[in-house]
Every structure is written in structure tokens, then in C-alpha cells.
Amino acid sequence: MKFSDVILQTAAKVLVFIILTFAIYVMFAGHHNPGGGFVGGLITASAIVLLLMAFDARSVREMLPMDFKKVGAAGVLIAVLTGAAPLVMDLPFLFHKHTKTDLPIVGNVELASAVLFDIGVFLAVLGTTMTIITSISEDE
């Protein structure tokens, strides 16, 4: 479908960045505050849905030239590998560790392997949602 709603398109251009920033915040905030990979992935997907509504599917594909199936698969792969990594060190599957370190510029940062797993969830949710949505909305 093709329609041009100038107001929506202009607003979308700005909103998408705000939503994406929020999505990344929610994704990393998940460790201590409401949020996490699942919601983060969904919010990112909603930003892309907004783009799909404001523009047509082809322009969105040009804007984001990626295969969402592969994004989803990459997410699952990250999650599984994060889970399998402790096996190398003779620890049980999906064993998580967290620590605090000092990094330059950013200062004291908390690092947790669970976040890595959450990134996998994020990508898997994003990839799957967008695979479903694009395949349904592109069906003509």
C-alpha cells in the first residue's frame, strides 16, 4: 500500500529515534529496573512498525536492509552460546556471573553475563516479530 501522510512521515522520522533510544535503554535497564530483552525487542519492533505505517514496505526495506530471519537466528545463537560458554570452564549450562569493573571514560560499570543472554533474547524477539509482520504486510 502506498499513501503519503506528510505529518505522520515527519513525526515518524523523529519519533523512531526516540523510540529506538528508549528501546536500548529499556533493554539494558532490565537488570535492575522494569524492562529487559523481551520488551526491548518489542519496542524496537514497534518503531519499525511505525515506519511501515508511515512509509511503504519497500522504502522501509531500503532503510533497513537486513533479513529479519537472520536477526532472529543470530539472537537464538547468542543466547545458546552464552548458555554453553560456562561448559568450557566446567560450570553448569547457563551459569551466569556478574562483576563490577572500572572502564575508561564511563567509570564504574557493572558487567553481567546475563545481559549478554538478554541481548540474544532481544534480537530473537525483534527478528521473529519483524519476520511475521513483514511477511504478513507484504503479502499482496
Added chain:
Amino acid sequence: MKLPFLHVAVLFPFFFAVIVPFLFKKWRHIHTGWFVLIVPLLIFGCFALRLPFDPVLGPVTESVSWIPRLGIHFTLYLDGLTLLLALIISGIGFLVVLYSIFYMSKEREALHNFYIYLLCFMGAMLGLVLSDNLLVLYTFWEITSISSFLLIAYWYQRKKSRQGAMKSLLITMSGGFAMLLGFLMIYAATGTLSIREIIASADKLAEHALFTPALLLILLGAFTKSAQFPFHIWLPDAMEAPTPISAYLHSATMVKAGVYLVARLTPVFGGQAEWFWLVTAGGIVTLFWGSFLAIRQIDLKAMLAFSTVSQLGLMMSLLGVGSLALKPDLAPETAALFAMASAAALFHLFNHSVFKGCLFMVVGIIDHETGTRDIRKLGGLIGFMPISFTLTVIGAFSMAGLPPFSGFLSKEMFFTGMLTAFRHGSGWLVVLPVLAWAASVFTFVYCMILVFKTFTGPGDPKLLDKTAHEASPGMLVSPIVLALLIIAFFFVPNAFVAAVLQPAMHSLFPSLAALGLPEVHVSHWHGWSAELFMTIGVVIAGIWLFRNLARWEGIFARLPRKITLNTAFEQGLVGMEYASSKITRAYMTGNARHYLLYLFGFLTLMLTFALLARPGAIWDVSQDAQIHLYEYVLGLALVASALYMLFTTSRISSIVALSAVGYLIALFFINFRAPDLALTQLVVETISTGLFLLCFHFLPKMKKELARLPLKITNLIISIGVGVTLTLIGLYAKGYRVFEPISSFYENSYQLAGARNMVNAILVDFRGFDTMLEIVVLLAAGIGVYTLIRFDKARREDP
């Protein structure tokens, strides 16, 4: 850490299989088989170094914890019996790979597939015979079935290959499942999965109620795998596989798995009447029927397949007789006599692998060089293929039980075993030696057919697809090695007996072995004994029947053609498919509303049942919090939007109403302080509304449903039912707790997982495994939607 040798031996073929495709791609001009050859050679070498095997000091146990919580340890155990099988697997494996290098064309065949399947089979078969844990054994058992399936269907372009593969898979897998059930029963009775521990507690097991069912189920597994009557029908069809595979899997190794299992479990079940009767009767009937049907075959490979069936029956029946040695209150000397039958079975198992491997390879050569295996077209090949002729004579005469070939020795021992059963058992066990003798006569006849109809007589070269000539030297090496072994083992059998067979008897009869019994000794001359006269009788009757074959062949035409096991099998399959598709079509209407009806109807029924079946549930509202005004407002708005959605006639307003329901629920979550849920609910609602709007114009126009009244009433009942039961469940939930809540554990998530957000800590850490599988399912569902839509689109565009 000391490297566990046995595990390396089992896993080496699997690891090598991984690099086979790269070898195939990289060095196309070198036959991949040359690389693969290393694997069985190394394994054979390592096992051969253990010879001669000391049964007391020799056994090796290596254990690697696999699923310790379920008591599943990847324990491998090497004793005499295992060593015998391991040597056969790796030794014949080596010769078969060598033979396949000349048999399989490197230009035309997908060699990487062939060798990957072959290596997987080799590893699995080694694992099968070495495992001490029943579940590990079962795993390897099924891997051999699968690799056999893949190898039979190797030339999958042919319909017959696919059918044969399917048949073998169905039969052996059904038996495998039965066997698994039997294993689990044994586990239930003894509390252990380790074969050695089960043997140790065999007395306790024998009194358990599950003993007989377990025995029957395990035998079913062994009989299907070893192609015993009436499950033998898959083996002739498996001959569609390339000949090296027939030689390896379907005569030398895989089909011996059932025989191995029966031998391995003899200390557990031996001495039981059911075990003796089933194994002996199954074996002797298979022996007789297989050898009888082999005579009628016109395809050389089919003849060898039936011959394999009958020879497997021979081993089974011997093991059945041998199991009598474990009967309680039996004099040790008598027990030792029975035990000799088992020794004969194992000796014959070895001999059979050697001579049948040799015969299959020669038949492969005939097929390769003349282009046919049809016995009616062949004849007079002796002039063209003298070496192949000699090899066939050696193999076939060994199978027929003639000196000076090793088959003669085990055949004599076979007669001894059957006569022992008759002499020490009840009177009408006389059928055993009688059937054994008759089957041996038939065996003799088809061996003669194999040799003389193929190589002598007036052959017509015009019938052959190619000009017959002797095979290349490389192809002849493997069968020549086997033929030399046949002769060597005739002259020095006792070297083999002392090195392998005697230790193997230790694993079968540990109690007798403690007394130093049975002392296995193979001799060529027993004096003018009954066995010798039986052999002479076999030769005379066999020659007479062979010479007069034309006169009595008509008997095969009289066998019923319609009522055979094969038709029963095929009709059964057709019937099952028909019935299941009928049942499926009865409820899979393709109408989404029907599916929702089933789902919600079932949900309501189950929940109502659960509510009624638990009288302990109390409806206690006294503890519930007071309902505030804004909660009333939210609830009313929710009901109003739901009702509006039902009665609106415009699609867009129903979408908006549906979203309103979703957002109102999110508000409820916020009200009850569940920010994570609220956030997720909001986003999910936004996306699904967006999705609705995106595909809005694909949806059909909304029109008034002209449904019949009964359907409307059903819908009404179900929808109200779902609402009411779910509400009731919600109200009851608080007053009825079966278990203590576990939420307190998660409350200190900061100490446990370093995360202050408990919900997220549960998702990624405490229950991370669930999440991981959930995202896998999610991705699978997404790919499913994508594929459905893509394929539908492709079909519409290209009808």
C-alpha cells in the same frame, strides 16, 4: 586426565565423519574412501592389541558422567563378548571400506554422504556393543537404525530403495521402542541402568512383576533388529543398499545386534522357561523358513539376504539352548554342555560375518562386472572370473558346513547343541535337531545354487549387460582376505577360541566360569558321532535335492501369494494411513472458528472438572482487597469495549475496541504495581494494533454472519463457559494452595543473580533455560508464518 580409550574409539568415527565432506570437496581426484580407511584400521589395531584377552584381569570400564541426575552414565565396558564384536565391526569395516573404494565410483557417487553414514554407523555399532548403560545402548541402537535407513536409501532416486529403507526403519524402530519400554521396566524393577549391576541383581529381578513383560519387550527389540521370523521381511528389501553396505550392515554387523543383546542379557534372563522357548523357537523357525525361501530367490543378493535371516535364526536358537545352562539346580557338567551351545552361537557369529561378508563382496563383483544379479541370466562365469569362482566356493561351502572351511566347525557345534537340548530336555524337543537338519539341507541346496548356477553351465553372454571379466585386483583384496580367514580358522580354530571365545563365555556365564567351565575346545574329529552322520546326511540329501531341483521347485508356486507377511505389512500400513487421515479430516475442517471451539471447549471442560474434582477449594473473598472506584471504572470500560467489539459492524472500530481492551488491561497491571507486565502488555498491544492496521486492506469486508441458530448457541455456551470458569478459577486461586509458594526464593535476586529486577532475573537467570527454549520456539513459529505465506504466495503465482 587419562584419555578414556573406549570413548575415543566410539567417538572417533563420528568426529571423522565431520571432516569427510571437506576431504571430499578438497581432494576430488582421490577417492574419499582412502581417508576413511584410517578409522577402522586404527580402531581395529587398538582392539587387536588387547588379544589374547584375559577374562579376569582384562575387563576395562571407563565412565563419563552424562546425565548424572538421571543415573545415565556414558559407561563403556570391554569384556570378551564385546571384544569379539568390536573386532568384527572394525575388521570387517576396514575390508568393506577398502572394497567400497573400488566399488563406488568417485566420479558419479555422492561419496561424502556414503562415508558419513558409514562412519556414523561404525561409531554407533561400537557404542552399542561397548555400552554398559541400557539407555546409552538404546541411543546407539537407534543411531544404527537411522544410519541403516540412510544407507538403504542411498540411491534415493529409486523408489524401491526408499520403500526398503522405510520398511526397515518402521520395523526396527518399533522393535526399538518396545525394547526401550522393556529397559525402563528393568530400571523400575532394579533401580539401575547398568547392565553389570542388573546382572548382579538378576535374582531380585526374576521375582518382580515386571520381569516377564520386560523380557517380552526386549526380545521384540532383538528379534526385529536381527530379522527373526516374522519380522524378517525388512532384510530382503534392505538389499537395495549398495553391496558394501549389505555386506557390512545387513550381514556382518548391524543384524547381529539382536543376537548380541540376547547373548549379553543371557545372565539376566537365562534359565527362564519363557526366554528359552521364545529365543529357541523364534530362532529355529527363522532358520528353517529363511533357508527354505532362499532356494526360490532368483536375485543373488535376495538369496544371500534370506540366507542371512536363516543364519541369524541359527545363532538365536543356539543362544536359546545355551540359556538353559543357567537353569537352577543343574549339575555343572550338564550346564557346561548347554553353555557350549552359546559358545557355538558366538563362534558361528564370527564365522558368519567372515563368510557372508566374502559372499556379498563376490556377488557385488558379479553385479559390477556383468551388470546383473539375476540367476537366470548368469551362468558359465567360471571361465571369465576364476578368482571370484574360487572365492564363492570357499564362502558357500563354509556356509554349507563342509570341511575344510571354518563353517564346518561351527555347524558341527550347532548340531551338538541341538542334540544336547534334545537329550537333556523333554522328548518332543526332538523337533530341534530335526528342523536344524532340514534347514541345513536347504542351506546346502542354496549354496550349491549360488555356486553352480552362477559359475557353471551354459551361460549366454548375450543376456548380460556387460562383457564379463574378472574384477580389478583392488576389489578382490577384501574377499580374498576373508576367504583366507575362513581356511585359516578351520586349521587353527583354537587360537581364536582361547583368545576371544573363552573370555566371551565368561561374560555369558559368570557363575560357570568361576568353576572353570565350560572349557571351549573346537575339534575337527569327534569320532563317528551323530553330528557327523547328520552332516553326511545333509550332503547326500542336499546333492539329491539340488540335482532334482526342477522336480520339486513347483512347491514354491503352491505357497500362498496373497497371504504373505509382506502383504500383511503393506495392508497394515495402508489401513493405518487411511484410518488416521479419516480421523484427522473429521475435525481438521480448515475453519478457524472450529479450532477455537475445540480449544475453548476443552479448556472449559478441564477447568470445570478440576474445580469439581477438588473439594478442598474454598471460595474465600474475605481476605480480598477492597475494590476502589477507579477499579470499577476500569472494569466497566473493559466490559463496554468488549461488548462494543461484538456488535460493531465496522472492521476499524472493532480493531480499535480490541486495542482498548488490551490497553485497559495494561492499566490494571499498573494499578496492581506490575510495571514489567504493564510495559510488555502496552508494547504487545501497540504492535498487534499496528499489525492489524498494516494488513487492514487485505482483510475481507465485514458482513453479517448468517450462522445457523444451533451454531450460535454453541458459540454462546462456550464463550460464556470460558468466561465463567476463568473467573471462578481466579477467585478460587487464592483460597487453595497445593504447594508452598516459591516466590520467596526469588526475592533475594540481588544476592543470587546480582539483579534488582526480580522478573528479569527470573527470565534470564533462574529460569534461563525456559527462556532459551521459548525464544527458539518463537523463532520457529516466525519462520513457520513466513514459510506458510511465502509458499502460499508462490503457489498462487505459479499454479
